[in-house]
Amino acid sequence: MVEHPVEHVNHFNQRMAVHFKNETLMCKVFPSNLGPMAIRWFDGVGVGFIDSFKEFTWAFESRFITCSRVPWPLDSLLFVTMREGETLKLYSDRYWEMFNEIDGDFDDVAIRTFKVGLPAEHDLRKLLTKKPVRSVRRLMDHIDEYKRVEED
Known part of the structure; x- marks a missing residue:
């Protein structure tokens, strides 16, 4: 399960900062630490459906937004x-x-x-x-x- 999709993307971007211009590599490495539900989503994303890593992370965050943690007041x-x-x-x-x-x-x-x-x-x-x-x-x-x- 993806617990914090925005945090996941932010941490991933920090770890991969030196490769940020290689969008193919970014898309291939991104699922390496996803849970089963997110992997199923990733595997279901059709080839040619997404044109950039930015679009890919937007789709990921949109799909799992309901999993986001809302801080307690x-x-x-x-x-x-x-x-x-x-x-x-x-x-x-x-x-x-x-x-x-x-x-x-x-x-x-x-x-x-x-x-x-x-x-x-x-x-x-x-x-x-x-x-x-x-x-x-x-x-x-x-x-x-x-x-x-x-x-x-």
Whole structure:
């Protein structure tokens, strides 16, 4: 399955930049890392149907546009909270999965919303309230410490 057709084309163009004038080569190499569905589409493109690599990538992006990832809005983080009975590991895994689907650099928001998503009585939330962290790396260190304690 093609997950991000525009990104696929952009990454391909970056890797093949030194060959960009050789359109025949570009068209032949393009399918080398496509999934089965995209390969079937590629195999079905008739000879003479497309006249240039630009036209080829346009057709590819048009065919798989519905597979494009739409980033989550930043405020989605406000709705990720630790569920009753959920472990810190499961909560942090869900949280960071959502965070990674948001475009942009929002480390400060990530730190605050992760803390707010913890129950008020959670020891990690209390620590983060008393000693706020300034980096996601430091937050991850604290999370890892508490996950180890939780697992013991």
